[in-house]
Amino acid sequence: MAHNDNDSRLATQQDFELLVSRYYSTLYQFAFSLTRNEDDACDLTQQTFYTWARKGHQLRDASKVKTWLFTTLYHEFLEKRRRQVRFPHHELSEVNQDLPSIAPATVNELDSATVLQSLARLDETFQAPVALFYLEEHSYKEIADILGIPLGTVKSRISRGIAQLQQILTRDPWPHAAGRRRHG
Amino acid sequence: MDSRLAKEILLRYRPGTTSDPEFAEALEEAKRDPELGRWFAQHQAFHNTIRERFKQLPVPAGLKEEILAGYRPAVIPVWWQQPAFQALAAAAAIVLLSVVAFFWSRPREDRSFAAFQSRVVRNAQRGYVMDITTTNLGEVRQYLATQGAYADYVLPAPLEKLPGDGGAVLRWHNKPVSMVCFDLGNHNDLFLFVASRADLPDAPSTSEPQFTQIGKLTAASWSTGDRTYVLAGPGDEQFVRSYLSP
Numbered sequence: 366m367a368h369n370d371n372d373s374r375l376a377t378q379q380d381f382e383l384l385v386s387r388y389y390s391t392l393y394q395f396a397f398s399l400t401r402n403e404d405d406a407c408d409l410t411q412q413t414f415y416t417w418a419r420k421g422h423q424l425r426d427a428s429k430v431k432t433w434l435f436t437t438l439y440h441e442f443l444e445k446r447r448r449q450v451r452f453p454h455h456e457l458s459e460v461n462q463d464l465p466s467i468a469p470a471t472v473n474e475l476d477s478a479t480v481l482q483s484l485a486r487l488d489e490t491f492q493a494p495v496a497l498f499y500l501e502e503h504s505y506k507e508i509a510d511i512l513g514i515p516l517g518t519v520k521s522r523i524s525r526g527i528a529q530l531q532q533i534l535t536r537d538p539w540p541h542a543a544g545r546r547r548h549g
Numbered sequence: 550m551d552s553r554l555a556k557e558i559l560l561r562y563r564p565g566t567t568s569d570p571e572f573a574e575a576l577e578e579a580k581r582d583p584e585l586g587r588w589f590a591q592h593q594a595f596h597n598t599i600r601e602r603f604k605q606l607p608v609p610a611g612l613k614e615e616i617l618a619g620y621r622p623a624v625i626p627v628w629w630q631q632p633a634f635q636a637l638a639a640a641a642a643i644v645l646l647s648v649v650a651f652f653w654s655r656p657r658e659d660r661s662f663a664a665f666q667s668r669v670v671r672n673a674q675r676g677y678v679m680d681i682t683t684t685n686l687g688e689v690r691q692y693l694a695t696q697g698a699y700a701d702y703v704l705p706a707p708l709e710k711l712p713g714d715g716g717a718v719l720r721w722h723n724k725p726v727s728m729v730c731f732d733l734g735n736h737n738d739l740f741l742f743v744a745s746r747a748d749l750p751d752a753p754s755t756s757e758p759q760f761t762q763i764g765k766l767t768a769a770s771w772s773t774g775d776r777t778y779v780l781a782g783p784g785d786e787q788f789v790r791s792y793l794s795p
Binding site for chain 1: 557558560561595598599602603604605606607608612613615620621678679682684685714715732733734736
């Protein structure tokens with residue numbers, strides 16, 4: 366996923382288009398995994414690129430463009446959420462030692478909407494690390510940079526988040542199926 | 550490595566990342582332990598499916614076009630980068646620095662705290678170049694330390710929670726001044742300036758902030774230990790004060 370050679374020199378509209386083409390899909394998917402709302406995800410994605418248009422030329426390290434975009438989007442999300450409501454702090458639980466096994470047939474029946482709904486039911490601290498893990502755009506170190514937390518914490522949260530995701534999907538995979546809003 | 554630890558590690562395993570020693574060891578354990586091996590096979594199926602579903606998440610049609618339609622290019626003085634202009638700018642800078650140095654070296658120069666505060670806050674309003682651009686406040690602190698600027702500053706709790714925007718080292722009568730920028734969102738920034746109390750003879754003497762309006766920004770100033778702080782931002786006194794105490 367290395368598209369970074371000349372990114373820091375982007376200044377023209379043509380270069381901006383190139384940057385948007387490369388990253389808008391994955392940025393939107395990350396934004397949607399955080400907000401679970403199409404309009405909010407679109408706004409976050411747009412705002413991220415406009416922030417880049419305004420400040421991106423100050424970035425000196427060309428290899429960090431993608432991480433810069435994801436970091437900016439995540440901070441924008443946190444800032445918007447901070448204004449809306451104060452969320453309670455969640456203590457991290459240990460990884461369940463008796464992790465459930467999910468039958469392959471059950472796994473295959475999952476669709477994107479169900480997976481995203483299940484992600485929304487994770488402890489808040491797990492959601493962004495798990496989303497970035499599955500999007501596979503970043504290394505663990507880059508995920509740590511984006512979220513502003515130590516590498517060890519990222520690894521721990523990914524493991525615990527996935528364990529929790531498995532439990533949710535095993536225990537109650539489609540709790541709101543009747544009223545589920547189809548995305549896209 | 551026991552089975553429990555191996556499971557925790559394998560939960561976050563992404564195929565293709567075997568170069569990481571912890572994964573290599575856990576994968577070996579999965580080969581040795583049949584029960585763990587069966588669990589891992591099922592987990593891999595789970596991983597592949599969830600991964601695919603993430604990637605299948607549809608992106609709204611027209612989003613890309615919307616982003617491009619709203620594009621407004623930043624005003625970047627590209628012509629500055631041309632050699633002729635750089636040479637001219639360098640010559641002008643030398644002349645300017647000579648003039649500035651002459652006036653600054655005069656005995657009646659204004660070294661008061663008010664002059665310092667006005668200088669740094671107006672600098673933030675006029676336009677400035679950050680030496681480092683990052684959202685990570687730790688990186689800013691580290692950069693300032695490597696540049697010999699003050700990096701032992703104590704941030705009020707609300708500032709700790711803000712994302713950074715970057716930082717720079719300014720000079721005040723040849724003494725370093727640390728500048729830390731915080732991103733408030735909506736294109737607004739907060740600017741924190743940190744100087745040595747000893748370099749500012751009439752700096753605030755207490756940690757109780759004093760407020761003043763400088764141009765369009767409200768500035769709060771206080772001293773703690775050997776450091777004097779100036780925090781400048783948009784909005785009124787109440788707004789800036791909200792970033793000083795929880």
